[in-house]
Amino acid sequence: MNPQEPWPADAEEATALQSRLRRSVTRTGPAAHEIQRLAGLDVTYSKNDDRLIAAVVVLDAATLEVQDVVVHEDRPRFPYLPGLFSFRELPPLLAALEKLDHLPDLLMCDGHGLAHPRRFGLACHLGVTTRIPTIGVAKQALIGEYAEPGPRRGDRSPLTDKGEVLGTVLRTADHVKPVFVSIGHMISLEDACQVTLNSTPRYRISEPIRLADQASRRTLKSRQSHPTG
DNA sequence: GCGACAG
């Protein structure tokens, strides 16, 4: 974890920490063509007990070939509260990242970045903490207004709040619900959309995140108590 | 006050 920053004890402290950390988010970083290794991150929770599995899947950015998969079992240390999602998922995701032999060039996470009430969603928190370029790709909006984008893959429309552009509502496949792309850290919104499209060749959800979701679910399922007799 | 509310 980030030893420089005290971990918040409650929602009020967490909110204050977000407002402070948001200032370190940047919109520039490596050019898109310099990104060779993409990582998708996701967390699956057990309903039976209080365990969770965080997963990171690393893919070759050009071929989308899987290069590495790591998982980490943990327990939630913070409740789920809209707007404070990162305090729940950041600790297990960082622990999983530490299991990688080589850090990836870019992180894609299941949630928002700047498209957040205080402009500091999970993707921003993950990027600022790791100092790795990060993109947020969410399945649902948390804040903002938008027009329905066109029906085809690549069609998009801006996600805005009080005139401020927070992200892009991006159609990743024909006639499928769009996803919500926003900057996490060290990348432009345009590059974030390009990387998202490039890593989403077939399904609605980008391949790195989709595979991380599968890995975390598979792992949790395989570790559930198997009833005998 | 009411509704909305990433995963």
Added chain:
DNA sequence: ATCTTGTCGC
């Protein structure tokens, strides 16, 4: 998010 199989459609 979690529980949960098949089934309809491209």
